[in-house]
Amino acid sequence: MYNAITDVRGVWVGYCTKISGSGKLRVGVGPVRTGVTVIMPHEGNVFEEKLAVGHFVLNGNGEMTGFVRDRETGTLETPIFLTGTANVGIVYDAALTYLIQQNPNIGISESVPVPVVAECWDAMGDTEGRHITEQDVLDAIKTASGGPVAEGAVGGGTGMRSYGFKAGIGTSSRILPEERGGYTVGVLVNANHGSRHLLRIDGVPVGEELLDYSEKRESGKSKSIIMVAATDAPMLPVQLQRLCKRLALGLARTGSVSTHGSGDIFISFSTGNRITKNSKEFLCVDDSMVSRLWEAAVESAEEAVLNALTSAPTMEGKDRRIYEGIPLDRLVSLMQKYKRL
Numbered sequence: 001m002y003n004a005i006t007d008v009r010g011v012w013v014g015y016c017t018k019i020s021g022s023g024k025l026r027v028g029v030g031p032v033r034t035g036v037t038v039i040m041p042h043e044g045n046v047f048e049e050k051l052a053v054g055h056f057v058l059n060g061n062g063e064m065t066g067f068v069r070d071r072e073t074g075t076l077e078t079p080i081f082l083t084g085t086a087n088v089g090i091v092y093d094a095a096l097t098y099l100i101q102q103n104p105n106i107g108i109s110e111s112v113p114v115p116v117v118a119e120c121w122d123a124m125g126d127t128e129g130r131h132i133t134e135q136d137v138l139d140a141i142k143t144a145s146g147g148p149v150a151e152g153a154v155g156g157g158t159g160m161r162s163y164g165f166k167a168g169i170g171t172s173s174r175i176l177p178e179e180r181g182g183y184t185v186g187v188l189v190n191a192n193h194g195s196r197h198l199l200r201i202d203g204v205p206v207g208e209e210l211l212d213y214s215e216k217r218e219s220g221k222s223k224s225i226i227m228v229a230a231t232d233a234p235m236l237p238v239q240l241q242r243l244c245k246r247l248a249l250g251l252a253r254t255g256s257v258s259t260h261g262s263g264d265i266f267i268s269f270s271t272g273n274r275i276t277k278n279s280k281e282f283l284c285v286d287d288s289m290v291s292r293l294w295e296a297a298v299e300s301a302e303e304a305v306l307n308a309l310t311s312a313p314t315m316e317g318k319d320r321r322i323y324e325g326i327p328l329d330r331l332v333s334l335m336q337k338y339k340r341l
Contacts, residue, residue: 005186014144015155033125037155054240062263074237082156094137122159152311164196170308234272250301
């Protein structure tokens, strides 16, 4: 297995990364530090074979399109896209292009879907220039596959940072033992949140220990995180909503307090049922066993955030500002100091 959301059978991830230019910001020119990540919920046509979905908003200073529609119906009918705030409209429009190409009856005999596009503010580059194109989004969809998932400064995570360090995309998964159902829970995050002093790893106050690292200080402006969970356990929308709430516990383990200005928005889906026009049955796990799924979700969420941090190297942004990657050598020393290694 890959310790990734793609460990849930049928879930694919693709991305397009756009990095170009350096030096002083010139709106419409660069530097460009942005991208888009797409999560394909299964290998088929999700508009024709919908999945159960749940949501949770820990703090709502952000956006996820499709949220209201999906919450009302309890079903997911489009891929999930992660990108920068200024690119939401472009990605939404491109997603509709893809869905219409895949489903020619949309708008004629079928209702028009509402694509799920979630954002974080990727302020490292020329955000106002809106450098994502429709083709970038379609290319991200074409690259989607199972297997290993690129982490760090890639796709929608290209211009993100967390806890005062470079960050971006992170993912992780857990597999329950057979006697507990053998189900898989996978989480993928776009991490762009938190102040350095808050960072905790396995209880170690890493952020406080690294306050002296780098002369560049974060502005203190609140940021966001999008968390996406997938499972092959057949679940009702209300169970998936409950699972989403547990993602917040994993996030909290890393030190987040979900500040006033943060957009901390979570979505989860189950591949355990495919819902079509002719569906007559809907399976779900018994509530007596969901606590094991909660445990898997909490652990996966925590590790996904840490993987986003430890996978992202130092990057230069607009106006030659340096966004430091977390110093892995000092991190190892700190974990040894606190007897975690």
